[in-house]
Amino acid sequence: MQICANVCIFAAEMVTITQIAEALGITPSTVSRALSGSPRVKEETRSAVLKKAEQMGYERNIIASNLRKGRSDIVGIIVPRIHREFFSNVIGGAESILNEAGYSVLICQTHEDFDKEVKALRTLRNNRVAGVLLSHAIASSDGTHVMDILGEELPLVQFDRVFSDLPGAKVVSNNLEGASAATAHLISQGYRRIGTLAGYMSSEAYVERLEGWKAALSQAGMVPDEGLVFYDTIVRETGFAAALKALEAGCDALYCAGDFCALGAIQALSGRGVSIPKDFGIVGTANESFTSLMTPSMSSLALNPFEIGRQAALAFVSGSVETTVVPMELKIRESSNRLSYV
Amino acid sequence: MQICANVCIFAAEMVTITQIAEALGITPSTVSRALSGSPRVKEETRSAVLKKAEQMGYERNIIASNLRKGRSDIVGIIVPRIHREFFSNVIGGAESILNEAGYSVLICQTHEDFDKEVKALRTLRNNRVAGVLLSHAIASSDGTHVMDILGEELPLVQFDRVFSDLPGAKVVSNNLEGASAATAHLISQGYRRIGTLAGYMSSEAYVERLEGWKAALSQAGMVPDEGLVFYDTIVRETGFAAALKALEAGCDALYCAGDFCALGAIQALSGRGVSIPKDFGIVGTANESFTSLMTPSMSSLALNPFEIGRQAALAFVSGSVETTVVPMELKIRESSNRLSYV
């Protein structure tokens, strides 16, 4: 009884522009124009409409508006996993721009799975989103499915993991320069046989990091040894295994394309009694927050996820189709800082 | 030229049920019924429609469907910050249920800000979402704004940080029992003056954790000393400062209502040369991933965010208005493990 009464009182049906029009003795079209800021409305009328709308608690029915306009004010973001710090920060950066610009954000996770990525793309297109920001799943090896589903008319911005043959804006990190700087740092610390945990070559970012490793070695007059390149997923377990192999191969340092595999490497080496950084240097990639909290603290090539997200959103909002490069920054900590080691 | 051609080929206008109807020489209503699984369609007709739809690449215009039905298939999730592991895992758990049930997920962050929470609620209501899963911002001290905006008709499920006076389903952790277990553990390790970094009392979860701390002490015949309760935000900096005060007050252990303030405490104490866990015990809350990676590794009262998300989504899907309690689990690591300390 009580509850029913409350429902009746509070569950007010949404106010429509037609109701406002009736209340004011004008037509819905004029109300619509007034509310959407059209210049073809008398200032007097506009203020009357705005006042009435406010008073009646009007709020635009976005669904109806979207149907009429053929698109929504929602931007879809597709990421492998939102609980990875990198991606949740990208999302935060994108949101900071998109919300400001009047868009809402629909987030889809692929869990690195190709089918889930396809499903996410479909969902977004079916929701007639205004645009899609995408960082593809590892399992996606090219972008044909993206084109097939989105077509050319739906704005696409790729970030971090991009397919360069897809049209549209891209936001990437300067992986080559970053990895090169990280490797050069290891060289400058006196390490002499520097390997790399390279990651999956299905993603251009990892290919570039490997290139950076090669470039730094070559520049220092060293010959990149293919036997010191460990291709594998970049999780803790594979890092652990690869580090032991690297040790046997005579490595005294590793540039790792991810932080978690670098963590595994440190754990494997410490377990073998190898002293870090005295006997072995490690640099990871991504600057996950644990890198500064562990012992020894881990040097890491930091990405700038918030900025990547911002740039991706800005590219969408501005309609740009350029490629933006966001710089990486090498954070030198204990795991590679041999010269300051006491 | 090439590009233009591609646009013309690929940017196919979306297929509508009307087009399918025309192609089949029947009416849109029949097509609609066939596609939505109505029993009032001849099996023969249905299969013809499905085949044609498939062949023409039809996909339902969700916006039009939603307008007609007065609601969308989107569920909104409002969290303080998605890059907190806890919340991103809650979202993951909720998504696992919601996607299965045919819903998409619209995520809003409040950044702990009241105005942003209000805005998020408005956005969701204006998008006519099917329901809202909410964990309120610290800055929200009661739920009146939630009721004002959502009304009674829009399903609301609260999780983690809940206002118990709001109607609808709630999913919470057993904070009292958990904090009590954590404190009892410290007692069992032989610590004798156990304080607490209690967090903000504007959130029921923190009030309950404080109650748990008190309960464990009382049960052990100790008198909870209000002077050993440190009320403050639960970030690293405040934990750092509070730990020093606790030390001066003669504490030899702290139960911390968050992991980051516990981290600050450990750093402050280590900096003062206090040995952990020999001279001082620390237990945090949330089991953030860094807790197991740092040195000393940190004991933490683990929440179960994925399960919390699942339960919240299940409550929405099933229309339940019950309160679900998800158990916490104490993870004992070095920072409080004095008896195994060598």
Next chain:
DNA sequence: TTGTAAGCGTTATCAT
């Protein structure tokens, strides 16, 4: 079982 027709709330295109 299928067709007819109205309408969800908004916006765009006319005309006035």
Next chain:
DNA sequence: ATGATAACGCTTACAA
């Protein structure tokens, strides 16, 4: 500057 009207694509009484 405003009004009339149609349309966006779908769903659903109601009619046949």
